[in-house]
Amino acid sequence: MKAPTFRWWSPSSPAITAPGWPVIAAVEEVASGLGLGRLSLITTNDNVDALRFYQRRGFRxxxxxxxxxxxxxxxxxxxxxxxxxxxxxxxDEIIPEKHLLGS
Incomplete structure (x- = not known):
């Protein structure tokens, strides 16, 4: 059985006004509480800051x-x-994904 996916969409913004890590941690907690098995998102090949950010937080x-x-x-x-x-x-679009604990 394929684990359900929590899909979270946010419009692109040229300036990030809040630290991203607490947001991702909160989304992970909610997704885990709902019994979801993974988080995935879409970014683009040029978004090197996002690619670095997500990889450092366990996304592949x-x-x-x-x-x-x-x-x-x-x-x-x-x-x-x-x-x-x-x-x-x-x-190109790049889809980082993180499997959640217990899934």
Missing amino acids: FAAIRAGAVDDSRADLKPEIPTMDNYGIPIH
């Missing part, structure tokens, strides 16, 4: 959707930038 890459941002840009939202502030081309 569950999937990479090559070209997913290109597809979204072409089909849904042409205003998605093609390059980030670090000069990294934005092409």
